[in-house]
Amino acid sequence: MSCAATSSFRSADESACRRSNVVGVLVAPCAQVRSSESITPLCFPIESPFDGSSRKFSPAASTQSDQTWRALGKSVSGTGRAGPLFVCHANCCRSVVAYYLYRHLCNNAAARSAGLEPGERISDRAETMLREWGIDASGHLPSKLSRDLCMQAHAIFLMAPSYLHRLIWEYGEDLANKAYLFADPFSKPASFGNGEYKVQDPSFDSRPTSELLQEFAWMRERVLQIRLALLGVGWRLVPVSEYLELCKTVDPRSH
Numbered sequence: 001m002s003c004a005a006t007s008s009f010r011s012a013d014e015s016a017c018r019r020s021n022v023v024g025v026l027v028a029p030c031a032q033v034r035s036s037e038s039i040t041p042l043c044f045p046i047e048s049p050f051d052g053s054s055r056k057f058s059p060a061a062s063t064q065s066d067q068t069w070r071a072l073g074k075s076v077s078g079t080g081r082a083g084p085l086f087v088c089h090a091n092c093c094r095s096v097v098a099y100y101l102y103r104h105l106c107n108n109a110a111a112r113s114a115g116l117e118p119g120e121r122i123s124d125r126a127e128t129m130l131r132e133w134g135i136d137a138s139g140h141l142p143s144k145l146s147r148d149l150c151m152q153a154h155a156i157f158l159m160a161p162s163y164l165h166r167l168i169w170e171y172g173e174d175l176a177n178k179a180y181l182f183a184d185p186f187s188k189p190a191s192f193g194n195g196e197y198k199v200q201d202p203s204f205d206s207r208p209t210s211e212l213l214q215e216f217a218w219m220r221e222r223v224l225q226i227r228l229a230l231l232g233v234g235w236r237l238v239p240v241s242e243y244l245e246l247c248k249t250v251d252p253r254s255h
Helices: 011-019 065-073 094-105 124-132 147-152 161-171 173-178 209-215 218-230 240-247
Strands: 044-047 054-057 084-088 112-115 155-158 179-181
Touching (some): 084 094, 094 112, 112 147, 155 161, 155 173, 155 218, 161 173, 161 179, 161 240, 173 179, 173 240
Parallel strands (some): 084 112, 084 155
Antiparallel strands (some): 044 054
């Protein structure tokens, strides 16, 4: 299903969906996320084009909002694990951006990143985008995904449905209980047609950096939403174990 085919979203919402670089996932542009030095309680809305619903989690409206935001830099309690693991194809761009944003915006909270087939160095586009957000990622070295990394992680967030399938195919179906789609880890997919739930790779986008920063700004919101979910104060994460058969219909070798 594409955003344009969803009757619940038209006009401004539809154009926002087209501007987002997640096919089929509408990320509302109203929430502005700033650096870790100036984070304030925000409302993070997600309009879901898959079920026509709208969900909002507002730390500001919570009686525990102060504790919630102080907790952003704390370890995920009771796990002893290395926080979330962000995974893409080469660990040169998408997973790198997610990892560095998570660390930067969540007070250096533990996290890792890896690739199914790691490249040689960070993508120039990713490095430039992160630099514009005040993050130095020049020293990043791509890492290969491994069973050990997966076992150490508290949760695994992948940049496309095909990567999810490949994860459980190559590294163990038992990982399905803690593996999620980064594009929208809070919804149960109904379809993976037309590139739904795939985060596009800015490495191959020739547009000016200023446009890419606007296009991928939603990732800043997403890592904070993930952080709150892992702390138990955000939305419930939906693991691939709840739609495993659908995931297996995706070609694991596709990008």
